[in-house]
Amino acid sequence: MRTLPTLAVIGAALLTTSANALVLWNQMGGPTTGAVNSQAYGPPNTAFDNQAADDFVVPAGSTWTVKRVRVRGQYGSGPGPATSENVFFYTDAGGLPGTLVNQCLNLAGTPFGPPGNFIVPLGTSCWTTLPGGASGTRYWVSVQINMPKSPNGQWLWSNHSSVNGNPPAWQNPGNAFGFCPTWAIESSCFSTAFGDHRFRLEGN
Numbered sequence: 001m002r003t004l005p006t007l008a009v010i011g012a013a014l015l016t017t018s019a020n021a022l023v024l025w026n027q028m029g030g031p032t033t034g035a036v037n038s039q040a041y042g043p044p045n046t047a048f049d050n051q052a053a054d055d056f057v058v059p060a061g062s063t064w065t066v067k068r069v070r071v072r073g074q075y076g077s078g079p080g081p082a083t084s085e086n087v088f089f090y091t092d093a094g095g096l097p098g099t100l101v102n103q104c105l106n107l108a109g110t111p112f113g114p115p116g117n118f119i120v121p122l123g124t125s126c127w128t129t130l131p132g133g134a135s136g137t138r139y140w141v142s143v144q145i146n147m148p149k150s151p152n153g154q155w156l157w158s159n160h161s162s163v164n165g166n167p168p169a170w171q172n173p174g175n176a177f178g179f180c181p182t183w184a185i186e187s188s189c190f191s192t193a194f195g196d197h198r199f200r201l202e203g204n
Helices: 186-190
Strands: 012-018 021-027 031-037 051-058 063-071 073-076 084-092 097-107 118-121 128-131 137-146 154-160 169-171 199-203
Touching: 021 063, 031 073, 051 084, 063 137, 084 118, 097 128, 097 137, 128 137, 137 199, 169 186
Parallel strands: none
Antiparallel strands: 012 021, 021 199, 031 154, 051 137, 051 169, 063 118, 063 128, 063 199, 073 154, 084 097, 084 137
């Protein structure tokens, strides 16, 4: 497996979670040992900022309003904690993230379970409406942790044991790692086969 140089390294559902939120998409299960960095390091390491992303499908005839995202992850090369979280939604472009639909920055997620897991409310100003259209529509979500490398370390988004839809994607726009400066299939960046990322979308 290719390591990160310098910095070292299913399915739709409608289940009630609270009075005003449903589980829209759930792939939190299927734990594996795989996990991939998805982090904004900030100065002086902004060139290392990177994102992982995974796809999901809004069914035909449905319109989802995503209000909250849950993710499973872990800390590496340091104890954490995360400063805050960023959540991005994209259209699909031939099996990779395409046009940015919405971005929700500097969110205050709530840790749950082992360190590195978060429940991230988007806040009413960033609730994201995603139409399924006549035949269903594929989108991508990216969760990125804001956290400095020193002394906090890295955050790694846990991988699922299988792939539902397209394989996950990864990018490092600053190209400090020396590979995948634009969106690419995750396994092509890290020379190993990964399953999906573990996340859940909630809303109505």
